[in-house]
Amino acid sequence: MPTPLADVIATERLALRPLTAVDTFERTVTWVHNSDLDDPTPFVTEGQLLLTTGRQFVDNADPDAVPDFDSYVARLTSAGVAAIGFGTEVITHGVPAGLVAACSAAGLPLFEVPYRIPFIAISRLVADNEAEQARAGFDRALAAQNDIASAAVGKGRLPAAAARAAEHLDCGVWIFDADGELVSDSSESQRGAKAGRAPASRPADAAPASRPADAAPAIRSSVTTLLGRARRARVVEQLPGEHRVVQTLGPSGRLCGAIAWSRDTEFGALDNSVMTVLAALAEVSLEQTENLRVGHRAILEQLFQLLKDGRVDSVRRAVQVAGIDLPAEHFAVAALELSQTTASVRDVLERRAARAESTFFAVADGRHLLVLIDASQLRAEKRFFAANELTVGLSAVLGWSELNVAITQAVRSLEAAPAGTITEFDSLVGESFFGLLASSSVADIAHARLASVIESADGLALLRAAQVWLRHNGQWDPAARELGIHRHGLKSRMQRLADLTNLSLDTFQGRAELWAMLAAIDLGEKP
Secondary structure (H helix, E strand, O other): OOEEHHHHHOOHHHOOEEOOOHHHHOOEEOEEEEOOOOOOHHHOOOOEEEEEOOHHHOOOOOOOOOOOHHHHHHHHHHHOOOEEEEEOOOOOOOOOHHHHHHHHHHOOOEEEEOOOOOHHHHHHHHHHHHHHHHHHHHHHHHHHHHHHHHHHOOOOHHHHHHHHHHHHHOOEEEEEEOOOOEEEEOHHHHHHHHOOOOOOOOOOOOOOOOOOOOOOHHHHHHHHHHHHHOOOOEEEEEEOOEEEEEEEEOOOOOOOEEEEEEEOOOOOHHHHHHHHHHHHHHHHHHHHHHHHHHHOHHHHHHHHHHHHOOOHHHHHHHHHHHOOOOOOOEEEEEEEEHHHOOHHHHHHHHHHHHOOOOOEEEEEEOOEEEEEEEHHHHHHHHHHHHHOOOOEEEOOOEEHHHHHHHHHHHHHHHHHOOOOOEEEHHHHHHHOHHHHHHOHHHHHHHHHHHHHHHHOOOHHHHHHHHHHHHHOOOOHHHHHHHHOOOHHHHHHHHHHHHHHHOOOOOOHHHHHHHHHHHHHOOOOOOO
16 A cells, blocks of 8 residues: 655655755655665665665765766666655765766655665554554455445345445446346445535435446446356456446346446555455345245235235235235236246246336246236236247236136136247237137136036046047047047046036037036136
8 A cells, every 4th residue: 555755745744855856856756775786776676665875876996986877766766666765974975966966867866864764664654654654444344344244234235235335435336136127326425425415414314215226338248148148257347538347246147136336546455355245245235135035925926816816915914024016907918828838937037027117926826927018017017928928828918806807818818828928818809709708707707607516526627628628629548648538538527527417428519518607717727
């Protein structure tokens, strides 16, 4: 850690006397080296203070020889020597005038060291200053780490911790989730500090007033690239006027997010220690959020049954604990086949539902993954489904009193959807009579007629077997092969279903009526 040269000169006990202009002392020194060599440059490094007694300027063979002070100073200047301290009354009386003139011409600081002051005293001063600065740096880093940790356990949690880190490091901090979505932006702290505003104006436990603005395109591009590799990584980028660090969070293959820092000066070792603390806290926070999300699945599935029973207000209050906002009054239901939906797609949908600006609800319901999408977000979510080539059935926009109707519409649309496409119920109704079977009256009648069958021990199995049989146009052998049973076993099941429904399945009318009821309801679970 450099020591201001002016502080060395100003130390009264050393009684150092400047011999060049005052403005030449406006620099720092990194260390102190003493040498009486005519060319000490192989043994010095840039920024060092060189102490000498002037023995190199005395020629014992020719006492009248004039030393080449200009060449000597030029060699030191080219090596980056910060200043010269000349010890008098050891070899020479006073400082040679030629050396003073050469240093003044080159702008190299020169000062006189009295005989009574040992060179070690100057070296010790610089070393003590370096040690003091190091201790102060460690103290600042430790205070910053404690401040960040305290903010993380307060009400503001991760955003507050990121804001504290940005203030201590005077940098921008951006935290992203596993999908590359920004969850915290503390670059305003850096802008405020540079504008002269007090950096600690917000309490450590205060939550941000609004959702974070988007990160700079270059930062987002770096984050997207690293997350796409799915490997733990840390990239340091030195750009003109900017020093940027981007780091992924979580283990390789299961990244939970990323964090980025940026400022106009390079990050040092102590800065990195503060950055490490925030990265660790962010990783723990994001992983905890992921664990909670997965742990909430079973609870959300139960709450969804209450939604279907009409208890919207109660469920709305309950899911807010998990950071989820239900759609408002009008929404559509999107249905995906759960068995054909990858874990990563389900994770993304659930994370999208839990974001502060989101007003939709993702939950597993029987064989399907259902997403309730607020009408205001419908267009954006359709773009998401299309971009990821998902097979989706989409209901019409309805209200909470028609939730069950919307679910049935979405499922019917999904059944008619070609792979990798979105099929909307409105278009399904316009193209086929089949879509009309999911209307409220038909669906309600079908549920009422089949309720006793569904409630029986093997009722759902009988109805699903009937779906396969009717899909094969009532042909026993192909239907039995698909079900993996003997045709006589299938005939026995259909006879039992005929008895339970009081339908004659030997006739076209009976089969058509059963087909219509099965087309109108979802056999994923009991109504």
